[in-house]
Amino acid sequence: MITVSVIGCGHMGSALLEGLATVEGYRTIGYDVDPAVLDDVKSYCDRTTTDIDAISDSDIVALTVKPDIVPTVLAEINLHAEQTLMTAAAGVERSFVSNQTDATVIRLMPNLAASLREMAAAVAWDEPDPAVETMLSDLGSYVVIDETHMNIATALNGSGPAFVYYLIQSMQTRAIKEGLDKSDAQTLAIQTFIGAAEMVRAADEPIESLIDAVCSPNGTTIEGMNVLFDSNVDAEVGDALTAATERSAELAAEVDHE
Structure with missing residues (x-):
């Protein structure tokens, strides 16, 4: 069982949660500061929460907030080296995120078709992550690219x-x-x-x-x-x-x- 937490349950976060809800093998947690947003995704999640500490033991943490919110979120979460932080915020480079967390950082550009498991995604990492590979395949198709090409993939x-x-x-x-x-x-x-x-x-x-x-x-x-x-x-x-x-x-x- 892979535990996936999504930080930011707007359109993209919701799409990831909705897609994963139709696949066996995942336990999902939706985090957002807005309870009304969580109400919209609770049917897709095993748990929803406004407590950021609730995601601390997740295998994969997907960061799907707006780019200007990323620094604030990174200052609030405490992840360890065995976890994977998958950032999907447009324009936010892995180096920026890596400097503020002990987790392995992966950069992802997904799209909303994740909700139908027809997502097209681009991912940049130093080494393949088997759990993330499985998750992305379950949600659609993905390509591995050099991070220098992430803007055009976006x-x-x-x-x-x-x-x-x-x-x-x-x-x-x-x-x-x-x-x-x-x-x-x-x-x-x-x-x-x-x-x-x-x-x-x-x-x-x-x-x-x-x-x-x-x-x-x-x-x-x-x-x-x-x-x-x-x-x-x-x-x-x-x-x-x-x-x-x-x-x-x-x-x-x-x-x-x-």
Whole structure:
């Protein structure tokens, strides 16, 4: 039985707890200073608490608070060398956290799909942690990266879901405008993204080949793709990732100057 405590039960913390609640082998504790927040996650936890000392014996402690709160939390918790502190605060570097705890520090960038066990996560560590490896696999898929790349990972899989939601909404909205029923448009837009993502994952060929496979000569798809090819949409999406990456770096600088 792995004991996992989550410090900060907002959107991300709640998603981790909700996902773990559907997997055997975990005992979970949700900590937050706000009792109302704990009320929202109590059905996902074995225990909720406003007492920070209650997490002191956990195998894994996930820090899912806002970056500016991290120094305050680190000053309040007392962890030992056999424990793992997994920080998921955007922009907060492992070196900053390691200087204030005896625990092994891992940096993680998860996303909210953890609640459905479809999380995409990036992790940076000095050595693999078997318990964390198991937990991340139970919650979805993860990649191990050098911490110098964590800002772009934060933008890609941390912020990226919002960009995808925007694209789904854009396609759905136009389909409705063209006369399709709202519920039908939503179903088709959502499943189209799910199916396309699964096709990319299963394919042994580049995405360009998948695009070509849908584009019959003089057909409907190529007409639509020509609009995209003639636009700057690829650059705009790239700029969104860059903006999120740069903000992650700014957050790191702000924390380091505390």
